[in-house]
Amino acid sequence: MTSAPKRVSDFSAWYNALVVRAGLAENASVRGCMVIKPYGYAIWESLQTIFDRAFKETGHVNGYFPLLIPKSYLSKEAGHVAGFAKECAVVTHYRLKMAEDGQGVVVDPAAKLEEELIVRPTSEAVIWSTYKNWIQSYRDLPILLNQWCNVVRWEMRTRLFLRTTEFLWQEGHTAHATQEEAEKEVLQMLHLYERIVRDYIAIPLIKGIKTESERFAGAETTYTIEALMQDGKALQAGTAHYLGQRFAKAFEVTFTNQAGIRDYVWGTSWGITTRLMGALIMIHSDDDGLVLPPKIAPIQVVMVPIYKTEHERTAVIAQLAALQKQLNSQGVRVKLDDRDTRKPGYKFAEYEEKGVPIRVALGPLDLQNHTVELARRDTKEKCTIPMGDLSQQVADWLEMIQAHIYERALSLQQQRTLLVDDYATFKKLMATKGGFLLAHWDGTTETEAKIKAETKATIRCIPLDGDRTPGYCIYSGKPSKRRVVFAQAY
Amino acid sequence: MTSAPKRVSDFSAWYNALVVRAGLAENASVRGCMVIKPYGYAIWESLQTIFDRAFKETGHVNGYFPLLIPKSYLSKEAGHVAGFAKECAVVTHYRLKMAEDGQGVVVDPAAKLEEELIVRPTSEAVIWSTYKNWIQSYRDLPILLNQWCNVVRWEMRTRLFLRTTEFLWQEGHTAHATQEEAEKEVLQMLHLYERIVRDYIAIPLIKGIKTESERFAGAETTYTIEALMQDGKALQAGTAHYLGQRFAKAFEVTFTNQAGIRDYVWGTSWGITTRLMGALIMIHSDDDGLVLPPKIAPIQVVMVPIYKTEHERTAVIAQLAALQKQLNSQGVRVKLDDRDTRKPGYKFAEYEEKGVPIRVALGPLDLQNHTVELARRDTKEKCTIPMGDLSQQVADWLEMIQAHIYERALSLQQQRTLLVDDYATFKKLMATKGGFLLAHWDGTTETEAKIKAETKATIRCIPLDGDRTPGYCIYSGKPSKRRVVFAQAY
Numbered sequence: 019m020t021s022a023p024k025r026v027s028d029f030s031a032w033y034n035a036l037v038v039r040a041g042l043a044e045n046a047s048v049r050g051c052m053v054i055k056p057y058g059y060a061i062w063e064s065l066q067t068i069f070d071r072a073f074k075e076t077g078h079v080n081g082y083f084p085l086l087i088p089k090s091y092l093s094k095e096a097g098h099v100a101g102f103a104k105e106c107a108v109v110t111h112y113r114l115k116m117a118e119d120g121q122g123v124v125v126d127p128a129a130k131l132e133e134e135l136i137v138r139p140t141s142e143a144v145i146w147s148t149y150k151n152w153i154q155s156y157r158d159l160p161i162l163l164n165q166w167c168n169v170v171r172w173e174m175r176t177r178l179f180l181r182t183t184e185f186l187w188q189e190g191h192t193a194h195a196t197q198e199e200a201e202k203e204v205l206q207m208l209h210l211y212e213r214i215v216r217d218y219i220a221i222p223l224i225k226g227i228k229t230e231s232e233r234f235a236g237a238e239t240t241y242t243i244e245a246l247m248q249d250g251k252a253l254q255a256g257t258a259h260y261l262g263q264r265f266a267k268a269f270e271v272t273f274t275n276q277a278g279i280r281d282y283v284w285g286t287s288w289g290i291t292t293r294l295m296g297a298l299i300m301i302h303s304d305d306d307g308l309v310l311p312p313k314i315a316p317i318q319v320v321m322v323p324i325y326k327t328e329h330e331r332t333a334v335i336a337q338l339a340a341l342q343k344q345l346n347s348q349g350v351r352v353k354l355d356d357r358d359t360r361k362p363g364y365k366f367a368e369y370e371e372k373g374v375p376i377r378v379a380l381g382p383l384d385l386q387n388h389t390v391e392l393a394r395r396d397t398k399e400k401c402t403i404p405m406g407d408l409s410q411q412v413a414d415w416l417e418m419i420q421a422h423i424y425e426r427a428l429s430l431q432q433q434r435t436l437l438v439d440d441y442a443t444f445k446k447l448m449a450t451k452g453g454f455l456l457a458h459w460d461g462t463t464e465t466e467a468k469i470k471a472e473t474k475a476t477i478r479c480i481p482l483d484g485d486r487t488p489g490y491c492i493y494s495g496k497p498s499k500r501r502v503v504f505a506q507a508y
Numbered sequence: 509m510t511s512a513p514k515r516v517s518d519f520s521a522w523y524n525a526l527v528v529r530a531g532l533a534e535n536a537s538v539r540g541c542m543v544i545k546p547y548g549y550a551i552w553e554s555l556q557t558i559f560d561r562a563f564k565e566t567g568h569v570n571g572y573f574p575l576l577i578p579k580s581y582l583s584k585e586a587g588h589v590a591g592f593a594k595e596c597a598v599v600t601h602y603r604l605k606m607a608e609d610g611q612g613v614v615v616d617p618a619a620k621l622e623e624e625l626i627v628r629p630t631s632e633a634v635i636w637s638t639y640k641n642w643i644q645s646y647r648d649l650p651i652l653l654n655q656w657c658n659v660v661r662w663e664m665r666t667r668l669f670l671r672t673t674e675f676l677w678q679e680g681h682t683a684h685a686t687q688e689e690a691e692k693e694v695l696q697m698l699h700l701y702e703r704i705v706r707d708y709i710a711i712p713l714i715k716g717i718k719t720e721s722e723r724f725a726g727a728e729t730t731y732t733i734e735a736l737m738q739d740g741k742a743l744q745a746g747t748a749h750y751l752g753q754r755f756a757k758a759f760e761v762t763f764t765n766q767a768g769i770r771d772y773v774w775g776t777s778w779g780i781t782t783r784l785m786g787a788l789i790m791i792h793s794d795d796d797g798l799v800l801p802p803k804i805a806p807i808q809v810v811m812v813p814i815y816k817t818e819h820e821r822t823a824v825i826a827q828l829a830a831l832q833k834q835l836n837s838q839g840v841r842v843k844l845d846d847r848d849t850r851k852p853g854y855k856f857a858e859y860e861e862k863g864v865p866i867r868v869a870l871g872p873l874d875l876q877n878h879t880v881e882l883a884r885r886d887t888k889e890k891c892t893i894p895m896g897d898l899s900q901q902v903a904d905w906l907e908m909i910q911a912h913i914y915e916r917a918l919s920l921q922q923q924r925t926l927l928v929d930d931y932a933t934f935k936k937l938m939a940t941k942g943g944f945l946l947a948h949w950d951g952t953t954e955t956e957a958k959i960k961a962e963t964k965a966t967i968r969c970i971p972l973d974g975d976r977t978p979g980y981c982i983y984s985g986k987p988s989k990r991r992v993v994f995a996q997a998y
Contacts, residue, residue, distance in 0.1 A: 044641075046573070046574045046634070046638070047578070047581075047634075047637055047638070048574045048576050048577065048578060048625065048634070051574035051575075051576065052574070053571070053572070053573050053574070053638055054571055054572035055571055056569035056570065056571045056653060059569070059570050059571045059572055060569065060570070062572075063570065079546035079549070079550065080546065080549050080550070080553065081543070081544055081545055081546045081548075081549045082543070082544035082549055082552075082676065083536070083543050084536045084538045084541035084542070084543070084674055085541075085575075085627075085658055085660065085674050086538050086541065086597070086627075086660070086673075086674065087538065088537070088538060089604070089612075089613060089615075090612060091537075092604075092613065093612035093613050099604075099612075099613055100606075103603070103604040103605060103606070103613050104603055104604070104605075105602075105603070106602070106603060106604050107576070107599045107601075107602055107625070108599060108600065108601040108602070108603075108604065108615050109597045109598060109599050109600075109627065110598065110599075110600045110601065110615065111597075111598040111600065112595075112596070112597055112598070112662040113593070113594055113595070113596060113598075113662065114579070114582075114589075114593040114594070114596050114598065114626070115593060115594075116590075116593070122579075122580060122583035122589075123579060123582065123583050123589055123593050125579075125598050125600065125624055134615055135538065135597070136604070137575075137576075137599065137627070144536070144537075144538070147537055148536070148537070148543055157849050163546060167658070168575055168657070168658065170575065170576070172602040172603065183576075184574055184575050184576065186572065359647050
């Protein structure tokens with residue numbers, strides 16, 4: 019393990035190695051795709067459960083729409099197709115046949131589709147084409163629908179979790195009778211995302227609005243939550259789009275309002291993806307591996323028995339099993355690793371890599387003394403305590419770890435969130451430490467593009483909160499309404 | 509509603525209309541695909557939760573493998589590719605571009621893939637190609653993995669839930685160090701499927717082994733659970749495959765066993781799909797709509813307020829809300845439908861169509877008398893009871909409904925499960941009432957094919973339980989080891 023890459027020397031190599039070492043995911047043999055391994059998937063399931071519950075508490079229901087979308091549907095909303103055309107996986111045939119030489123299979127040219135089908139890169143097109151039949155009157159509104167599924171966007175440069183050809187996500191698609199209601203919905207979902215990402219995944223965020231060049235293809239406004247990684251680069255952790263009446267107009271979705279007048283329906287869409295896994299890894303982890311917030315950790319406490327003889331093994335495991343039962347009864351997720359094929363040292367390192375918040379070790383001496391040894395993953399703190407104190411200590415530590423890793427991330431974000439007023443400093447910071455740089459911008463796409471070309475930094479968002487003092491653009495010197503958030507981004 | 513198709517006159521039309529009327533699913537604009545509507549999806553989520561819990565209780569974990577599979581992978585197991593080649597959706601390009609006339613988009617010929625990708629029809633190929641890297645020694649075994657996902661099989665004739673181009677399922681893929689362990693696993697999963705489908709979905713089943721011609725492409729043995737629909741046709745409700753070492757050999761997956769010897773790994777795979785939704789609809793429902801087993805019903809009790817004045821409305825809804833809270837606290841899933849845009853009669857019919865097990869209605873007179881009116885969906889029984897008895901009555905009825913609809917289905921299955929010893933009777937029954945016909949068969953694929961051609965009946969399975977007396981083939985008169993189960997099937 020000493021040979022594993024370090025954060026300071028090569029953040030990117032450290033990340034890639036960690037994802038594999040911790041058993042989270044690996045590159046599939048299919049170009050740009052990943053295999054999400056059971057431990058990584060268990061974390062994703064934790065996230066799904068939490069988000070899904072929150073969606074349902076706010077009145078949303080789940081449904082499922084087709085994976086394959088007729089090519090012509092994508093074209094109906096002009097901005098939408100322009101944004102997605104370059105990364106579409108296209109199904110052109112529906113059958114294989116045996117090769118004439120008997121070796122393997124070939125595509126059967128007789129089974130060519132009349133119209134090609136696109137593997138969904140997002141589902142606005144297929145969903146709004148369906149909503150057309152579901153909505154006649156204001157009585158049919160709102161529709162508050164979500165789906166959990168896979169999507170495919172053909173990416174040229176991919177990285178586990180952060181950017182993969184196929185990824186998993188949830189996409190909410192709502193339809194409303196009024197503009198106000200749609201606007202309220204999109205902000206509700208933005209705040210819901212922020213709350214969950216902050217309170218469960220322990221990630222501090224900046225909420226804001228995307229500029230035109232970073233906006234979702236087909237949206238009128240894109241809201242975003244932006245997080246800062248340990249290397250000073252930003253990551254978009256979730257987005258919520260106010261679609262106005264664009265998709266309703268593209269797919270002719272109209273309704274009779276309470277005044278009896280025919281109008282187009284107002285829409286929103288919003289999503290979080292397996293990218294969030296990347297954010298959580300890059301924000302909290304260290305050179306020894308993953309660090310998981312207890313609230314989303316599949317295993318919150320791991321128990322490792324220490325023994326030499328078979329007799330000791332039996333006694334130690336029996337005691338740990340009793341303690342496990344006790345912790346389980348208070349709702350703690352505990353794994354007792356009783357494998358005899360691995361030494362304790364191997365197990366210690368393994369669960370450190372996997373980011374399990376608390377480790378409990380127990381040996382023959384502990385049995386005599388009626389003690390257990392505890393270790394915290396985040397601070398590496400260790401202590402030996404009376405067995406009777408275990409329940410309380412675990413409960414306290416789980417809470418402390420959750421709070422501590424959030425504060426650590428927040429502190430890092432604050433240190434790296436800087437007001438910058440001259441372009442030289444801006445360029446220098448972007449070339450070295452990165453961070454969220456709050457700077458004035460003249461509001462033009464041209465300036466944004468030039469800054470990006472020169473520094474690789476993009477405008478992450480126009481923040482919803484914070485300073486609204488006007489000033490002068492850091493690049494052009496022209497008037498600026500307010501500071502925006504610049505960063506290099508994943 | 510009186511114009512809805514009836515089961516006796518046109519079972520097929522009845523089924524299609526019911527799926528749409530109950531808000532379960534509808535045909536998508538994409539050929540052969542379906543949209544699973546929120547109410548249908550909520551039932552699927554119920555099933556997912558129950559199965560997923562049972563998988564985890566038996567030591568399985570979830571993961572996720574790519575949607576797109578290189579064409580060459582499918583070819584590695586000869587039987588496998590032969591079984592799936594004819595129904596594969598093929599991705600050949602990864603980009604669209606604007607059409608030269610500016611109208612819409614076309615496939616970019618410059619973005620042709622070197623090797624075509626198949627949208628997964630099942631994941632044995634991609635999973636075993638991955639297991640190759642995961643398994644070195646017996647210490648890495650067993651792997652007990654499952655994934656919930658979508659798959660695509662290009663079907664020519666499709667029907668909502670029963671046969672769709674894209675469907676949702678779970679696919680378990682396990683790897684073992686010994687043949688015995690793999691055989692034990694596959695039977696464990698078969699029994700687990702049977703138990704859940706029986707105890708939760710209230711469907712009686714016959715468990716058995718598929719004949720060679722009905723076996724999964726790539727399996728050594730396919731086990732199945734078979735259910736009988738109200739029209740006398742069978743439906744395969746789940747399958748579990750013993751793969752032997754076939755996929756291990758095809759993908760070179762070997763391991764060092766405890767004796768230090770290199771051997772191929774033993775495998776199983778098993779799955780249930782959204783077809784189960786079709787089974788549950790076709791077994792329990794009646795001419796008025798869906799009938800749901802309480803254990804999987806998203807809404808177990810619906811409450812409908814009866815009122816004329818606004819004053820009455822407030823009082824009635826307040827009382828129902830209090831009763832709802834009370835039922836919620838005993839774990840009952842209750843919906844209080846307080847929509848003012850729909851009349852009670854409309855709501856009664858709607859929830860009848862949706863198969864909600866119990867309806868509670870309450871009006872001003874009930875308020876005076878401190879009573880509520882209850883109606884059972886399965887028997888249409890109604891009664892008015894003191895409010896104070898509601899909790900107990902609901903608990904009793906939910907249990908009684910669950911038991912009753914299982915017994916009703918079992919009784920139908922038993923009536924239609926017949927021993928048949930002459931081919932004339934066999935043909936006549938298949939042409940009229942259908943059912944599970946237990947008949948002797950000489951064990952040859954030829955006889956099986958001839959019977960199928962003449963009667964449309966296939967061998968659903970060689971049952972695991974029941975009579976093992978030898979006899980003579982109903983078709984050829986040749987010796988038969990035991991009776992097998994024939995039926996026409998969905």
